[in-house]
Amino acid sequence: MTVECLGSPDAAAAVALWAEAGLTRPWNDADGDFGRAVAGPASAVLGIRADGALVATAMVGHDGHRGWVYYLAVADAARGQGLGRQLMAACEEWLVARGIPKIQFMVRTSNQGVLDFYDHLGYVRQDVLVLGRRLD
Numbered sequence: 639m640t641v642e643c644l645g646s647p648d649a650a651a652a653v654a655l656w657a658e659a660g661l662t663r664p665w666n667d668a669d670g671d672f673g674r675a676v677a678g679p680a681s682a683v684l685g686i687r688a689d690g691a692l693v694a695t696a697m698v699g700h701d702g703h704r705g706w707v708y709y710l711a712v713a714d715a716a717r718g719q720g721l722g723r724q725l726m727a728a729c730e731e732w733l734v735a736r737g738i739p740k741i742q743f744m745v746r747t748s749n750q751g752v753l754d755f756y757d758h759l760g761y762v763r764q765d766v767l768v769l770g771r772r773l774d
């Protein structure tokens with residue numbers, strides 16, 4: 639399966655996939671997230687299609703030092719075929735190509751089940767707490 643860089647026409651399909659995968663929240667603007675990620679030079683949304691339909695996505699970006707991944711999602715019917723692994727590898731390649739030395743991502747505390755997947759891929763827990771507040 640080929641990983642490609644998605645563009646504005648893919649927004650609706652990507653956001654639908656994120657919703658199906660349980661990654662959207664009413665207080666977050668997923669369409670806005672997609673639009674900003676595909677518009678800027680320091681971010682992208684990577685995707686995989688099967689028979690023309692979008693079946694997997696990951697948003698990747700960097701702040702000049704750390705690379706971040708968001709919205710890793712594989713359609714229910716396409717899980718267990720290596721697409722999640724392939725997309726995480728593609729995110730790493732995207733960051734390495736831009737000279738970024740680190741990849742990291744946040745996992746919601748309500749999504750503990752996915753930690754085994756990331757453990758399996760070799761990602762390790764970082765000894766930090768994430769602090770924040772909303773600006774909108």
Ligand SMILES: CC(C)(COP(=O)(O)OP(=O)(O)OC[C@H]1O[C@@H](n2cnc3c(N)ncnc32)[C@H](O)[C@@H]1OP(=O)(O)O)[C@@H](O)C(=O)NCCC(=O)NCCS
Nearest residue numbers: 659710711712717718719720721722723745752754755758
């Ligand atoms: C997590 C997710 C992306 C995995 O995608 P996937 O395409 O099914 O995963 P893969 O088939 O690439 O699996 C890669 C490896 O991880 C293993 N794996 C997959 N899910 C796993 C899990 N929940 N626990 C432990 N191992 C897991 C697979 O067995 C496979 O092992 P192998 O490569 O050694 O054979 C998918 O389940 C998903 O979209 N979940 C909902 C969205 C989500 O929670 N995203 C993460 C947000 S932080």
